[in-house]
Amino acid sequence: MLLRNYLRNLPSFQYMSEADVDHVAAAMRVEEYPDQHVFIYQGRLNKELFLLLDGKVKVNHYGNGGRYYGLKTLQPGEFFGLPSLSEGKPALASCQASGPVKVASLPFSAYLLLYQPDSEIGCRFQHVIASQLARDLHDRHDALRGLLAQVYGDKSGKIVA
Amino acid sequence: MTEPKMDEQALFKQLPELESQLGLEHVKPLLERLSLRSLADGEVLVRDQAPIDALYLVLAGRLRLSVEFGEHAVQLGEVGPGNWVGELGYFSGVHLASSTVTACGDSEIARLSYRDFDALLDEDSVAVCRLTHGFIQMLMRRLAVTANNPVIDPHGEMLLLGDLSVPWSELAQQPHGMIDFLKKLLGVH
Numbered sequence: 001m002l003l004r005n006y007l008r009n010l011p012s013f014q015y016m017s018e019a020d021v022d023h024v025a026a027a028m029r030v031e032e033y034p035d036q037h038v039f040i041y042q043g044r045l046n047k048e049l050f051l052l053l054d055g056k057v058k059v060n061h062y063g064n065g066g067r068y069y070g071l072k073t074l075q076p077g078e079f080f081g082l083p084s085l086s087e088g089k090p091a092l093a094s095c096q097a098s099g100p101v102k103v104a105s106l107p108f109s110a111y112l113l114l115y116q117p118d119s120e121i122g123c124r125f126q127h128v129i130a131s132q133l134a135r136d137l138h139d140r141h142d143a144l145r146g147l148l149a150q151v152y153g154d155k156s157g158k159i160v161a
Numbered sequence: 162m163t164e165p166k167m168d169e170q171a172l173f174k175q176l177p178e179l180e181s182q183l184g185l186e187h188v189k190p191l192l193e194r195l196s197l198r199s200l201a202d203g204e205v206l207v208r209d210q211a212p213i214d215a216l217y218l219v220l221a222g223r224l225r226l227s228v229e230f231g232e233h234a235v236q237l238g239e240v241g242p243g244n245w246v247g248e249l250g251y252f253s254g255v256h257l258a259s260s261t262v263t264a265c266g267d268s269e270i271a272r273l274s275y276r277d278f279d280a281l282l283d284e285d286s287v288a289v290c291r292l293t294h295g296f297i298q299m300l301m302r303r304l305a306v307t308a309n310n311p312v313i314d315p316h317g318e319m320l321l322l323g324d325l326s327v328p329w330s331e332l333a334q335q336p337h338g339m340i341d342f343l344k345k346l347l348g349v350h
Binding site: 134138152 | 228229231235249251252253254259260282286287290293294296301305309
């Protein structure tokens with residue numbers, strides 16, 4: 001599988017030119033990782049942007065009340081590691097392989113170069129970043145609706161068994 | 162009924178910081194596409210999961226966001242002037258509201274349709290780029306707040322702890338040039 005062909009078919013890359021895709025693909029390194037491999041530890045700085053190519057990655061959060069829970073399971077085609085990388089702050093969640101996975105990674109220096117504002121590629125790369133963050137938040141809101149359904153039952157108010 | 166268009170003076174009066182976020186020359190193309198709207202306290206701008214076709218910029222007042230399921234809700238928090246809503250529907254591509262948005266006190270907002278945002282990309286990509294940088298900051302803030310599960314307040318309402326609103330000092334900050342690049346790379350702030 002050629003990484004550039006994979007990127008070309010991602011919906012968030014719709015505004016990227018052929019040359020843009022070549023630049024992004026050239027800056028990424030593709031590797032296979034075993035089950036349980038931890039890409040990002042909550043509370044530690046993350047210095048890479050990851051793209052899941054094959055397999056599943058679980059995003060978990062150790063939250064208030066000392067509880068550890070899953071935020072989402074990433075599917076192929078999703079980027080992860082963004083908030084910590086972009087803000088330079090410790091990660092809010094951990095990301096761990098669930099089964100063997102294939103992942104492409106973009107180092108921090110390349111991320112910063114691609115993100116440069118006021119450049120053509122920077123503008124289009126920001127669209128990719130915003131699309132992934134929107135997808136993450138959309139999934140999180142779905143999870144909150146799921147939590148309401150668990151607590152209060154179905155929409156008619158009946159408690160779900 | 163046609164909504165009133167926004168003029169430069171009115172915008173700068175309410176949001177003088179927008180000029181530093183976008184740059185003076187990039188405000189005009191945006192202004193030509195913005196329309197004004199007032200919301201009364203408690204008025205609902207959009208319902209969770211309802212179709213949405215525009216981005217809304219808070220000019221004055223505050224908007225309260227909540228995720229709903231039937232008659233129950235999780236209060237996500239409030240956003241203030243300079244922050245937008247509707248960006249999740251645009252960037253996720255689903256064009257559905259991801260939360261119910263309610264005015265918290267009398268509020269003024271400016272509307273930018275998704276179609277006009279796309280058109281702005283062709284006319285002034287720098288303006289779109291700087292706006293998108295702001296949207297990314299807002300999305301990251303909202304992700305950070307929603308990472309925790311909600312707590313239940315004394316009235317039995319589920320709510321998230323944390324501030325959803327990104328302050329102007331952060332929105333107006335643009336990462337410019339090689340110096341900022343090197344500072345970030347070296348972890349110097």
